[in-house]
Amino acid sequence: MSLRYAVLGLLARRPSTGYELTQTFDRSLRSSWHARHSQIYPELAKLEAAALVEVVGLGARRSKTYAVTAAGRAELRRWLVEVEPDRSQRSESGLRLFLTPLLDPDDRQATYERDLAHVELELAALGEVQAGMQNAPEPEAFAPQVELGIRMNTVLRDWLREQIKASAT
Amino acid sequence: MSLRYAVLGLLARRPSTGYELTQTFDRSLRSSWHARHSQIYPELAKLEAAALVEVVGLGARRSKTYAVTAAGRAELRRWLVEVEPDRSQRSESGLRLFLTPLLDPDDRQATYERDLAHVELELAALGEVQAGMQNAPEPEAFAPQVELGIRMNTVLRDWLREQIKASAT
DNA sequence: AAATGACATGTCAAGACGTACATGTCTCAG
DNA sequence: CTGAGACATGTACGTCTTGACATGTCATTT
Structure with missing residues (x-):
């Protein structure tokens, strides 16, 4: 389930398109959680269906900018604070x-x-x-x-x- | 493919049963590669089929002790030295x-x-x-x-x- | 003699993940 | 004005991984 919260967390920092998220995963997040665009786009769709994120703008080249909703922020906070961390690693x-x-x-x-x-x-x-x-x-x-x-x-x-x-x- | 080399590597340190490997994954390897017994036993079977490990002893409670073969050692060395590391992490x-x-x-x-x-x-x-x-x-x-x-x-x-x-x- | 609990091995279904495939858009150099 | 290359989103198939189920053994306690 970490991918879901990684996406939610990045969007909580700043609204982004799937493409931008992919780049952030490669750059800032490469040392803690790695993901490809083939995982990110479907996850965004699932998060939108769950009303944890929403499309806040359409840009050039069919791009969609997503932002977290209030429910998404609450869910992220719940995970960070209340869910017991899984300390296992894959490196x-x-x-x-x-x-x-x-x-x-x-x-x-x-x-x-x-x-x-x-x-x-x-x-x-x-x-x-x-x-x-x-x-x-x-x-x-x-x-x-x-x-x-x-x-x-x-x-x-x-x-x-x-x-x-x-x-x- | 890392699991394969994790198993091979642990067996190169010392011949072990699947059960012992499971414990080692929980203890020594918890901070670099995590795996469950449900992955370890099938992997041992595959490694044996590939002649990279072999059963060197049968113990109590149907336990089988595995050890790396010469081919297994060579394959482990090849991976460590010649294969470009995948630096991506999941933590x-x-x-x-x-x-x-x-x-x-x-x-x-x-x-x-x-x-x-x-x-x-x-x-x-x-x-x-x-x-x-x-x-x-x-x-x-x-x-x-x-x-x-x-x-x-x-x-x-x-x-x-x-x-x-x-x-x- | 039976119950308990650690020891020990295995399988299966569902979900997570990676590679490759597929499609289309916009900008800029030539 | 055309081709190259970055931008941008998506899907499909196969493999990896987990969680749950399943089975059996051995030693110790009661």
């Missing part, structure tokens, strides 16, 4: 990291270096988000979340560097 | 954290406190794993992975404490 990267000690030193080194390159890109991207945040419409509310992302990736980067250095001996 | 907790700024201060405080309680339990559990690691059969290989888990959760704990303190003002 291929995490699984790979967990299994890496099974590799012999050369292979291990190579995969750690691949990961390090990726984490550094991630950190650069988050740095830009943080820098570009002053001129956002509703600015400061999400700053701590970006900061958390940076701290997490920094820990991972440092750990990877240590592993690479340690096995280079 | 309900991450999604919740991302959406929390939408809540009003009281609700936000409550959810952060719920998360903090959980992270502290997690840290305690990881601390025990780390402490009990000296007397493990193959001891030190996975120590850095445990250490990473502790660091990640520590960052999250500190961040949550900051958020709670900041909005208590």
Whole structure:
């Protein structure tokens, strides 16, 4: 059911078209919940049928802009506050990291270096988000979340560097 | 396809029964890949059909102990080293954290406190794993992975404490 | 000797998800 | 004025995952 609340949550931040949501899933949400447009459009239709979102405008190229309704906001709040979180994760990267000690030193080194390159890109991207945040419409509310992302990736980067250095001996 | 390699990887660490794998998925792997027994048993059957694992012993209560074959080890190595990782994540907790700024201060405080309680339990559990690691059969290989888990959760704990303190003002 | 509860393996139906297919619109370069 | 490419929405089929159902074993307690 998380997809439903991910969509509801993004629309609560700002009304959007399905296309825009797809891009947001790829950008801001890539590190917590991933979804394709083939899932997003049907979910929007279901949410509209349930009166949790509504079409608030038609744009160019047949685009429809959706916004949450009052009922949608209430449902989102209920889920965030009252529903017990499912803490289980699905992260291929995490699984790979967990299994890496099974590799012999050369292979291990190579995969750690691949990961390090990726984490550094991630950190650069988050740095830009943080820098570009002053001129956002509703600015400061999400700053701590970006900061958390940076701290997490920094820990991972440092750990990877240590592993690479340690096995280079 | 990750499930397949998760199973293969756990069996590469040590031969196990399906039941034991289920428990390991709940314990060690809960923070990277989650699976139920209803997925694990069929996957073991498929892996056996593909000759990537084999039954190496029958135990009490009809239990079967599986171990990876040479082909299984090679396939696991191939996946870890040569297949481009899928970096997309699915973490309900991450999604919740991302959406929390939408809540009003009281609700936000409550959810952060719920998360903090959980992270502290997690840290305690990881601390025990780390402490009990000296007397493990193959001891030190996975120590850095445990250490990473502790660091990640520590960052999250500190961040949550900051958020709670900041909005208590 | 029977009940209880942990151990242990399996299947099935429904729902979630990804890949590929399909269609149409608007802008801009050439 | 035409073709390329981004914009925009949708569907279909197959696979992955969950939750519920189903069955049987072994050790301990009563």
